[in-house]
Amino acid sequence: MKKTSPQRQLGLITVISLVAGGMIGSGIFTLPAALAQFGGISLLGWVIAAVGATSLAAMMGKLSKVIPEQGGSYAYTKRAFGKFPAFIVAWGFWLSLWSTNSAIALSFAGYFSVFFPGLQGQPWFTTSIALLVIWGLTILNSLSIRGSGNLQVVTTLLKIIPILIIAIGGLFVFDINHFIPLNISEVSSIQAITTASVLCFFAFMGIEAATIPAENIKNPEKNISKGTLIGVGLVV
Template sequence: MEEETGGRPQGTLATQQPAREGTPPAHAGGGARLGLPQATALVVGNIVGTGIFLLPASLAAFGTVSILAFGIVTLGALALAVVFGRLGRRIPASGGPYAYAREGFGEFPGFLNAWSFWITAWAGNAGIAFAWVGYVVYFADAAFGLDWSSVPAQVVIGLTGLWIPALINLAGVTKMGLFQLVTTILKFAPLIFVAIIGLFFVQADNFGPFNATDGSWIGALSVAAALVLFAYSGVESASIAAEKVSDPERNIGRASVYGTLACAVLYMLGTIAVFGTVPHDKLVDSTAPFADAINAMFGGSAWGVVMAAFAIISGIGALNGWTLLVAEMPMAAARDGLFPKMFTRMRGGNVPWAGIVIGTALTSITFVLAFAAENAFNTILLLAAFTTVVPYLFSAAAQLFWLATGERQTARKGLAWNMTLAVVALLFSFWMIFGAGSDAVFQGTLMLLAGIPVYIWVKASRGEYGPKEIKHITTGELR
């Protein structure tokens, strides 16, 4: 990648602010850090959850136009990954999109970004847990003949699946990083197998029509894209956990791009392989499309149990990574005085235990309440998709702002390319908002506005009224 700055930023967002009593500065705390493999695994693990194991069946209802949707969304996700890498060089501070919005546009936009992503993290975890429970129930029945389909049983399973990753994260970043690396490898193995070997079993007749809906193919493309949008949530993971990443100026960008590229290849080849090995009319109603694909390739039904086991591993790995992020974003904002101070409480020097516990508790409540709602899974994911996009949009806008104004010592070399990437990422973010649907946008906006009283409370508790001057990272000037 080409350099676009005239040197490393002098410090980070948090270190430029006066240290608050009892609060360590960014990059403080010492302890182990995530190297490039672990940081890449964090990105991959957060992107690839349980959704990929069901996604081909959902997309089949729209026809092979959904493969085109996958391609377009993949390009947008890669543009975002590169933008996050560029921004990570400018501001290698924990909080990622929050830090970029705050430095670029001020304190209140920074707060909204932190609040929005925090909602994404704990609400999205409830959605992951919801899908994860389904695979656990299937595995228990198919492998051991156990019926865990009752609501009380599913609630217990889901809460167990939520708090195991929380305990792993509370044990420290080293154990969390190792667990993330292992689960990422294990989840990739069967998906890669289907994605590669399955291509040799593809039959053209299985793909079905280009547009399987009653409407136009453009409409089918947009709806299919909406389903794909949330599948790429997590491209920003390394930037948010910057404080936990070694050499963040280099590794944030590389981990973001490498992780997204790996997921893109897996998603595209896996979807094509499943589409081509499972007849379209069967795939539309499938509850385990990858298992059906393997069964179609080799015969028998035992593969469903194997794939369910790997889906369980995939889900717990995704929950492990997102549990870290549910604490990192509010911790970064709290250090800057924009979130309640309790989110800065650390254990062992670098474990934000308060954020982990509070976030997991909110996820648990959301998960339990979801059983009382109709189409709870889709509602949770679409809401989380919208709240994910808000930080994406502000991050792309911040990059575009700094490139256009030259405020960040932007080099002329590669300027046009970097501007193009920022514009693509910005437009992609708008498309993601459109794809989330009016209901999700309305509900998400209400949840964003619900954060305003929290912002007022935090400001008042600090004795601050009106906008606060922010110190420019590179020049030290107040603005």
């Protein structure tokens, strides 16, 4: 019996949203506070991380053309090294998603205390909201790939708009004195740049997002590569 491939429903805009939305999260929103200890020199760390992320995006795009299979890094590792190394990659990736999703769900629940102050510090409330978010998104992803893709587009816009407002607004209060001295930390400039690069690169995690649902993407040979590069460029 011939196996049929799933209907391809995700276009370029959704692919870009998968990549950009997957990267724009708690990492980017908390970076300013984390990098403030180093001062303006942390911008060099951002540049280094951006170059590394763009290089990985280009590599993922090339691999998606050579191996247009669903699974992303799992599929690429399986083709190159066999099933067992691919299993290790997939299992490690899955474990990282478990912990990440738990953290995101709990953070999401924690923000509800802003709107309902009386429920702050109530374990049952935090747990209920976190479980509702996890199961709600799980059900949506299981029922409709198009629905989950549309949700990704909406949430990506909701995350990008505040960042653009702050970035553009910051231009009107720019002060060069904030960059003097360039390194305000107690470590050497090399160590400051290295640490900042690691912190910044954490914010770029999610580059592989478009390669995983390859069989659901329209014209994957072009859209995965193009969408990954545009998504990373947007985040940079």
